[in-house]
Structures are given as structure tokens and as C-alpha cells.
Amino acid sequence: MFKVGGIFIPVTDLKQSTIWYETNLGVKKIDEWEEGAGFYFPNSPTQMALIQVESPQxxxxxxxxxxxxxxxNFLVDDIDAAYKHFHENGVVTSEIDDFGGMKFFDFFDRDGNSFSVVNEVIDSPYHRENVRKLQNN
Known part of the structure; x- marks a missing residue:
């Protein structure tokens, strides 16, 4: 019945943040309006919007x-490649950490917004294939 349609991220400079998110997350713009812009991820049904705010939130x-x-958080198939991509683009990150086989790190956008990047562990109950099995039962 319900599913996540989109995530909303507060930014203080919509134009510069649009470039930053397109470059670093590979999102593609759908549309924009006076206080925001909507994007899609090439390999995910979840959408993202950047919303212009006066001060960081x-x-x-x-x-x-x-x-x-x-x-x-953001899922990636190759966490090492994502980490390298961010560093090559000057994105501030934490170190890659391992939590029971799941690797993750945090990164920060232009406004200091913090997000996590995680890889999926195949035997985790949260892995997308295991969740898909639960959904189909």
C-alpha cells in the first residue's frame, strides 16, 4: 500500500547543490520550481528533491x-568505488567502517548535511533480495 516516493534535502544554494548532487550521486533532474528541484536515480524508483532553505537544517x-x-542512507553495489569517487571529487567523508560485514561511511554535502553510504550483505535479512522474498510471501 505505501512505499517511499521521495526524499527531501534542505540546501542553501539550490543552483550549486544541483550541480553537486548531479556530479556526486549521479541523479538526473526531472523538473525544478522556485524553491526546489526534483531528481531521479537512474537505478532506483525513489526520487529526491532539493529544497531551498535560508539556513542549514x-x-x-x-x-x-x-x-x-x-x-x-544510500545503497551502493561497490562501496570502495563510491568512496574513491567521493574522494576524487573532494567530498568530505568518514572512513569506511565494517559492522558485521556491512560496510558503511558517511559523507557530507555542501551544506554539511550528513548521509550514510552502505553496501548490502547477502545473508542479511535487510538485503534487497531477502526483503523481496518477504514481500512475495
Missing amino acids: PTEFTIKGKNKNSYY
């Missing part, structure tokens, strides 16, 4: 004191 929340968690 948080894209993460705090858990257990100082630990931060982003509201959503």
Missing part, C-alpha cells in the same frame, strides 16, 4: 548521547 538525529544517525 539537520539531516541527522542523535542517539545515545553523542552518536549521530542520518535519516536515510
Whole structure:
């Protein structure tokens, strides 16, 4: 019945952020309007929108004191290639970490918005193929 249609990211410079997200995440613009622009991912049904704001807004929340968690993450098939791509483009990232076989790192956009990049672990119940099996039952 429900599925995620899109994610919305607050940015302070829509024009420059559009270029940044197209370059670094490979999104393609669908349309734009006065306060925003919509994009699609070439290999995903989820859409993304950049929304012009006056000052940076948080894209993460705090858990257990100082630990931060982003509201959503980006899946990649090759986390090492994604990490290299970001570094070649001067994107600030954390180091790649391993959590029970799942590798991940955080990256930051022009406004300091924090997002996670993760790879899928084939035997994880959260792997897209295992979730697809649950959906089909």
C-alpha cells in the first residue's frame, strides 16, 4: 500500500547543490520550481528533491548521547568505488567502517548535511533480495 516516493534535502544554494548532487550521486533532474528541484536515480524508483532553505537544517538525529544517525542512507553495489569517487571529487567523508560485514561511511554535502553510504550483505535479512522474498510471501 505505501512505499517511499521521495526524499527531501534542505540546501542553501539550490543552483550549486544541483550541480553537486548531479556530479556526486549521479541523479538526473526531472523538473525544478522556485524553491526546489526534483531528481531521479537512474537505478532506483525513489526520487529526491532539493529544497531551498535560508539556513542549514539537520539531516541527522542523535542517539545515545553523542552518536549521530542520518535519516536515510544510500545503497551502493561497490562501496570502495563510491568512496574513491567521493574522494576524487573532494567530498568530505568518514572512513569506511565494517559492522558485521556491512560496510558503511558517511559523507557530507555542501551544506554539511550528513548521509550514510552502505553496501548490502547477502545473508542479511535487510538485503534487497531477502526483503523481496518477504514481500512475495
